Amino acid sequence: MEPFRYHVYACQQEKPGAAPCCSGRGSAAVLDALRKELAAKQLVDVVQVTTCGSLGMCERGPNMVVYPDGVWYSGVQVADVAEIVREHFQNGRVVERLANRDAGALKKEITENRAKAMAAMAALAAQQKARSS
Structure with a gap:
C-alpha cells in the first residue's frame, strides 16, 4: 500500500x-x-506535492508530472488547477489539453534541453576559468 495515491512533481x-x-x-x-x-x-x-528542478520542458512551463500515472502536464496556469484536481485527482481522468502524450517527442525535447543547459554551464565555467587566469 502506498502512503498516498498520487505524487506530483x-x-x-x-x-x-x-x-x-x-x-x-x-x-x-x-x-x-x-x-x-x-x-x-x-x-x-x-x-503528495513535491517541488523539483527542471523537468526539461522549460519553454512550455509551468510543468508538472503526476505519478504513478506518468502524466506530464505543461503550460499549467492557476486557472487550470481546479480542473486538474477535480478531473485527475478526484475522477481519475487526465486533463488531455495539458498532457504530453507523445513519449518520443517528450524525450527528444528533454534531451535537447538538457544538452543546451550543459553547454551553457560549460561556457559559463570556461568564462569563469578565463577570468581567474
Missing part, C-alpha cells in the same frame, strides 16, 4: 538571465493554487 527551477524556466512563467502561483485546492478538497492525504 512540480518544477520550481530558476535559471539566470532570460533563460526560460518554470519559475519565470509563474510556477510559484500554480504551486500555491494547487496546494490550496488540494486542501479545500481534503486531498492532502491523497496527493
